[in-house]
Amino acid sequence: MMSFNFKLLGKKIRQARENMLIKKEEIAKALGCSVTEYDKIENGDINEIDGDAIVIISQILGRDFRYFISDEYSAVESQIRELFRQNGTLNKNDRIAIQQFIRLCEEKKNLEEIIGRRKGSPKDYSQYPFSTTSYKKQGIIAAYEERKRLGIKDEIPDIYNLLRQQNIHIFRRKLDDSNISGVYINHPYAGHCVLINYCEDIYRQNFSMAHEYCHVLFDSNNGQNVSYIDKNNSPLELRANYFARHFLLPNTALEKYKFNFMNTTIDQMISMIVFLSEKYKVNPQVVIYRLEEDNYISSKTKETLLSNLKIIKRNIQKVDAEKMELSKRIKNKFEVLIEKGISLEYLELIRAAYQGNYISFGKAMESLMIGFDDGKTLFELWDIYMEV
Amino acid sequence: MDAVIDTSTFINIKNVSCECILDYLNYNLLATIYVLQEIDKAHEDTKKFYETLKRKNKIHHVKLTINDLLEMAKVPPHKKKISDAELSCFVKAKSLGTRALCDDKKAIKYVRRYIQLNEVFGIIDLIKEAYLKSYICDEDVKAYQKRLNETKCRVPDNLLEQFAAEKLKYLMENS
Numbered sequence: 001m002m003s004f005n006f007k008l009l010g011k012k013i014r015q016a017r018e019n020m021l022i023k024k025e026e027i028a029k030a031l032g033c034s035v036t037e038y039d040k041i042e043n044g045d046i047n048e049i050d051g052d053a054i055v056i057i058s059q060i061l062g063r064d065f066r067y068f069i070s071d072e073y074s075a076v077e078s079q080i081r082e083l084f085r086q087n088g089t090l091n092k093n094d095r096i097a098i099q100q101f102i103r104l105c106e107e108k109k110n111l112e113e114i115i116g117r118r119k120g121s122p123k124d125y126s127q128y129p130f131s132t133t134s135y136k137k138q139g140i141i142a143a144y145e146e147r148k149r150l151g152i153k154d155e156i157p158d159i160y161n162l163l164r165q166q167n168i169h170i171f172r173r174k175l176d177d178s179n180i181s182g183v184y185i186n187h188p189y190a191g192h193c194v195l196i197n198y199c200e201d202i203y204r205q206n207f208s209m210a211h212e213y214c215h216v217l218f219d220s221n222n223g224q225n226v227s228y229i230d231k232n233n234s235p236l237e238l239r240a241n242y243f244a245r246h247f248l249l250p251n252t253a254l255e256k257y258k259f260n261f262m263n264t265t266i267d268q269m270i271s272m273i274v275f276l277s278e279k280y281k282v283n284p285q286v287v288i289y290r291l292e293e294d295n296y297i298s299s300k301t302k303e304t305l306l307s308n309l310k311i312i313k314r315n316i317q318k319v320d321a322e323k324m325e326l327s328k329r330i331k332n333k334f335e336v337l338i339e340k341g342i343s344l345e346y347l348e349l350i351r352a353a354y355q356g357n358y359i360s361f362g363k364a365m366e367s368l369m370i371g372f373d374d375g376k377t378l379f380e381l382w383d384i385y386m387e388v
Numbered sequence: 389m390d391a392v393i394d395t396s397t398f399i400n401i402k403n404v405s406c407e408c409i410l411d412y413l414n415y416n417l418l419a420t421i422y423v424l425q426e427i428d429k430a431h432e433d434t435k436k437f438y439e440t441l442k443r444k445n446k447i448h449h450v451k452l453t454i455n456d457l458l459e460m461a462k463v464p465p466h467k468k469k470i471s472d473a474e475l476s477c478f479v480k481a482k483s484l485g486t487r488a489l490c491d492d493k494k495a496i497k498y499v500r501r502y503i504q505l506n507e508v509f510g511i512i513d514l515i516k517e518a519y520l521k522s523y524i525c526d527e528d529v530k531a532y533q534k535r536l537n538e539t540k541c542r543v544p545d546n547l548l549e550q551f552a553a554e555k556l557k558y559l560m561e562n563s
Contacts, residue, residue, distance in 0.1 A: 004454055051452030054419045065472075066461045069454065189466075202446045254534050360495035361396060362471030371429035372395045376540065385542040388400065388510055 005071060007044030007055075014042040014069050016061040016077075019084050020099065021092040030056050062099035075186035075188040076102065083185070083224040090226070093176045098183060100369075101195045101341065105169040107367050109190040111349050114358050122192065123149065125217040139242035142217060147250060154256075155280045156248060158321035159209045164345050167191060168216055172205065172322075174196040179231075181208040184215040185224045185258040192216045198339065202318040203260040205281045210244035217243075247291050249280045269301070270308060274315045280322070284312040331383050342368060352381060361386050391509070392450065392481040393417045394474050395426040396491035400511045402437040404535040409444055409514050412523035417441065417489070418450040420475035420480050450480055459483070463502045470495040481506050489514075491541075511536070512543065518550045520558050 017027065028038035031053055040046050041053075058065040067074055080102065084090060090098070112119075123146070130138050146152075156162055160170055168192055176196045181204070183195040194212045196205050208227070215225050219236055232241060253276065264272075276287045285306065292302040305312070322344050326334050337347065350367050353359045359367075365375035379386070398419070399405055410417065419427070427438045430499065441447040459479045464498075474495045481488035482503060490496055491510045499505065509517075515532050518524045529548045536543045544550065 047562040049454065049456050051457045054454070054457060055421050055452065064465060065457055066465055068462060069457050088509050105468070110468070113466060114469060175522060298529075348468075357494060358469060359469040360474055360492045360498065362394070362474040362492060363469055366471035366473070371431070372426050373434055376399070381541050385540045386396070387493050387542045388396075388512055388536065 004069075006046050006049070008071065009068055010042045010044035010046075010050075012073075013057055013061070015081070016063055017042075019081050020061055020095050022060060027057055027060055030359060031058060031221050047164075047240065061286070062096055062103065076106075079185065079223055083183075083226070086224075087226045089177070091176055094180070097173055097175055098195065099344050101171050101173060101183070102185065102187065102193065103188075104171055104341065104346070105185075105187055105190040105193040108169050108188075108346055108349065111353050111359070111367065115349075115353050115356055117349070117352075119165060120169065122166040122213075122216050124220065126219070126221055129158075133153050135239035136242045138218075139214060139239035140246050142214065143243045143246035144250065146192050146213075146217070146247060154253065156206075158168050158249070158324075159206050159281075159344070160322055161345070163194075163209065163213055164343075168213070168339070169193045170209070171341050171343055171346070172196045172338070174198040174339070179228050181227045182212040183224075184212050184219070186220040186222075192220065198341070201283070203277070203281055203286075204317075204322045206248065206321075207244050207283065207286060210247045211240045213247070214240035214243035245282075245286055245290055245293075248282045249276070249286060251294060253280055254290065254294050266304065266308065269297075269305060270315070273305065273312055277312070281318075284309060284316065332376060333381060337368065339369070340369070344385075351384070354379075355384060389414060389487065390418055390484065391487040391489050392477050393419055393447070394421065394477040394485065394488070394492070394495075395423050395430075396474075396489040396495075397489040397509075397511055398427065398438075399430070399434060399516075400491050400536065400539070400541060401514075402434055403535055403539045404511065406511070406515065406528075406531050406532050407437075407446075407517045409523065410441075412518050412521070414440065415446070417447040418474040418480065418484070418486070419447055420450060420452055420473070422471070422476045423502065424449055426473050431539065450484070452476060453483070455485055456480060457550050459503065462500070470501050471497045475499065478503055478508070481508075488511065511541075512547070516551050516554070526552070 024035050024038055024211060028035045031038065041049060054065050054068055058068055067077070080099065084095060125142050128142070132138060137252065150162065164170055169192065173195060178197070178199060180197050182197060185193045187193050194209070194216065196208050197210065200203065211227060218239065219225060227237065228241070232238065273284050273287045277284045288302055288305045291297045292299060322338065323331070332343065334347065338344065350364050354361065354364045362376070365372055368375065401410070427434055438447065456476065456479050460475050463475060474490060474492065477490060478488050478499050482505060483505060487506060488508045489510070490508055496508050515524070515529060519529055525549055529551060533543050533547050
């Protein structure tokens with residue numbers, strides 16, 4: 001055997017395992033050995049190990065085996081460590097989900113490089129000459145600047161599609177902690193990566209996406225950030241919230257319909273809020289706060305409307321923009337993948353890479369994280385043949 | 389003959405129901421952990437097919453070594469156009485000095501840039517070998533071809549004619 005650094009292998013495994021909150025017992029069980037024997041691997045007290053064991057350990061820890069057998073540390077590894085350290089309450093499942101999300105972003109970047117797909121980059125607002133030091137106002141100014149820069153005239157039909165054109169890797173996935181709205185990572189190789197917590201509320205996800213976009217624009221130097229619904233008090237989170245409100249529901253939207261909220265009944269107000277909520281794909285709370293902000297309603301009316309939220313929400317038909325693009329024929333099959341965290345854009349990227357003869361069938365399945373038979377079924381839906 | 393099999397050939401053999409060829413040609417299949425994991429994630433009929441071959445002692449798990457992983461890592465991850473299952477199959481076949489069985493031409497073409505490959509066979513080669521050695525007849529070839537087409541595998545239309553021409557040549561050379 002070539003000379004191999006077993007001490008470094010063990011150290012990397014231990015660090016990754018501790019970061020992921022995975023117990024030694026779990027890995028030892030998967031390897032079919034005792035914890036004492038497994039300890040020897042982490043301590044580097046071995047002079048041989050079979051490759052299968054490294055593959056199994058890598059898979060449990062959500063890493064590429066190449067990281068463990070190389071002599072180097074990766075920059076992203078220390079970034080993940082820092083992210084988990086800053087957010088110590090993240091549980092094991094969410095850490096695994098975030099790790100898988102990072103792998104997906106890296107894979108997506110690889111595929112884009114392989115097929116030569118280039119996209120524009122988002123603007124960096126961290127150096128923008130704002131005339132105000134107010135984070136709230138900075139968020140609002142940037143929202144309108146971005147709407148103008150991206151040529152957004154009115155409502156945003158599909159925020160994910162719009163922002164993916166900005167070279168941001170966006171994936172949605174359900175996290176255990178429902179208080180997390182999104183995760184942003186400025187990956188040293190993949191670039192801007194955003195994970196949106198895939199909850200049942202589609203419009204909340206839209207807002208989270210706009211919120212995370214603000215972090216992309218302003219806070220990429222921080223490297224990484226987890227946004228929580230119940231921890232909105234920091235200036236950066238406040239800025240991101242105001243950005244999201246104005247980016248999704250601009251002043252022009254409220255002016256356009258010339259609603260006279262001063263002389264209407266609560267029922268009429270509710271139907272107007274339902275209309276705006278559906279058109280601009282935001283939750284009614286966002287509409288109510290925006291109406292108050294632009295002085296269409298008093299703070300007393302705002303409170304009355306907020307107390308009627310349940311009724312308002314019952315009347316809103318929420319549609320997932322990403323799923324609207326799917327034809328009936330393939331909807332069920334793709335829906336499963338989307339809910340597993342695969343985006344439609346990513347699916348199309350893999351199809352393009354395979355059909356353009358850039359990647360093998362096996363690689364397509366590996367990138368989609370699905371089994372071979374399921375992959376064949378998927379390719380049959382696309383009417384793609386495998387050349388044998 | 390030992391041969392390290394990739395999932396693509398494994399699934400195609402199952403789909404076409406031509407496992408008898410493995411017996412005729414006396415193949416002993418070897419599968420890496422990656423391929424076994426893909427089989428484990430596959431549909432029930434694929435898993436059952438694996439169990440049947442295993443019971444008949446026709447397929448075995450072959451372990452990867454660290455050297456195999458180091459060889460696999462020669463393909464830069466950001467340029468990797470094939471799966472780790474395919475890659476492990478090629479690398480293991482190389483380290484054992486045996487034949488690799490893979491049905492993805494793109495994968496075979498790509499990996500040659502990084503790894504000195506031994507012989508790589510696909511399902512078409514297996515069918516041809518069995519035909520040339522007269523283990524199977526014209527009707528078998530036609531049936532296999534039809535099933536391959538039905539499972540969205542692109543096969544040359546004149547497969548039987550190609551094989552027949554080669555068989556004639558083979559018989560003349562060996563007569």
